[in-house]
Amino acid sequence: MPARLPRKDQTLEELLTVRDWVRFFVSEMNRYKVFLGHGSSHVLDEAIYLVQSALNLPIEDVSPYLDARVLRAEREQLYSYLTQRTEDRKPASYITGQAWLQGHAFKVDPRVIIPRSFIAEILADQITPWINDPDQPFRILDLCTGSGCLAILAAMVFPHASVDAVDLSPAALEVARENIALHNMGDRVNAIESDLFDALAGKQYDIIITNPPYVNESSMKALPPEYLHEPRMALAGGDDGMRLIERIMAQAPAFLSEEGLLILELGNEKPYFDQAFPDLSPTWLETSAGDEQVFLMHQTDF
Template identity: 45%
Template sequence: MDELHTIADFVRWAASRFNEAHLYFGHGTDNAVDEAVALVLQTLHLGQELPPLLWQGRLTYREKTQLLNQLQLRLEKRIPVPYLTQQAWFAQLPFYVDQRVLIPRSPIAELIEARYAPWLEIEQVNRVLDLCCGSGCIGIATAIKSFPEAEVDLVDISPDALAVAQKNIDEYQLNDKVHIVQSDLFTELAGIHYDLIVTNPPYVDAQALEEMPEEYHHEPVLGLAAGEDGLSFAHQILAQAKRHLTPHGILVVEVGASAPALIAAYPDLPFLWLEFARGGEGVFLLTYDQLPD
């Protein structure tokens, strides 16, 4: 530690150690340098971007000790950075996260930033459902960036996840329009209709779950596992969604790598597979009329 003095020193050293340890990057970054930048800057409460002058800022003994502890946890226990810093960025917004919820990483963020255009008009949307909400990032970002006048329900079966979602609602002061509901999918939503249902449910199949890098095993299996073919939740959502949509509403679902299995299971459904400029795949859109009755 005596040889490391500046922010730049710690970022360089951390990136070298991450590469040396062959860490897996998939929770907000895709390389050792970006991972090191995220861990160092967030631990030091310096945000996402740093003025050039500060890279040579010398750290205090306490800051060095804190950083080394964080780096040790990342290297030895393979804990993802957002769990170490309890912060993840989604749709250009920061969210609190811990090991009660998955780390936000859905490409749906791009759709939110585009206000779900061209499939919805802002004046059409009065009520939104974020199903299997986890941290609440999709629903909260939708409330902030897409439809600021809409009511948003965040639904999850896990009370632990909903506690995290409520913390994020409180942080953004959205209690007047964003609400949590504990429910097994649509079970507690009888008679409620939405103009938009958006969901990133569990979709990892049994083999993929077993083969996931160690970093993913810090996440709650409840948010990942979806049976042998990864479709156990997608089947239920497709069977029930129409009765909770308005006639002009849309359903947006992420199924990730389980997309081929879903297409094979529903050869007659006209899935629209969305494309994303920043990468990501396996997200489909269906309108009310396209959904099975």
């Protein structure tokens, strides 16, 4: 662990402008070797985001404000943000209380995993070419919804769809309901507490999307400190990562309509999936992380 941040009184006295603070964030985040895995790929980008958030500056462009002087109270806030990010190794989104996915902001806190699903990219393309008419009144299920972000994005890209957002965690559903209200989706997105499909008897869906807990136990033990702030139940998938995926694959066909689609994200666990389901031939979808993160299956493929 690096030495602690420079003395607070000295830091607050010497760092006077937005530019000063962005540079200082970058230097300290590099010195602490913070892990970037919750939305940012570069330390500078995350440093700018944290400074903008602490100062309530527009997210779009910080450049007009770089040489603006920072008030003492604002410097206190900046130092607090930096302490949380470096010494506490808290992810940026838990510090700001906000995460961005496909250009939309969602409320987050340690009750939910930080949104970063590659399914969001597939939804942005309206599941092309498997969906021909996005204006149809689809029935959509977002299983293991967490913050509700995928359910809300699905409702945005399919404007006549109704969406059930399901999670086992009552705490996560509290956040999901806040996000549903934030995006004015209360008439089309319904948050439901359920252990996977248990509370959905009799329902059928045209599209099921799910980003379930899938991290295998060996990988869980090697996670960087930032991930330890997230709820374990949202990450851990058992010894081989397949604990919930096996249940989903067994039960999903009964909840899919005749032409229904299942879209499931499993991160880096494809080798374990192939071992668990050697007779299945899912369609692997292209994402920004490659073509082994997310797959699609038709109801008739099971």
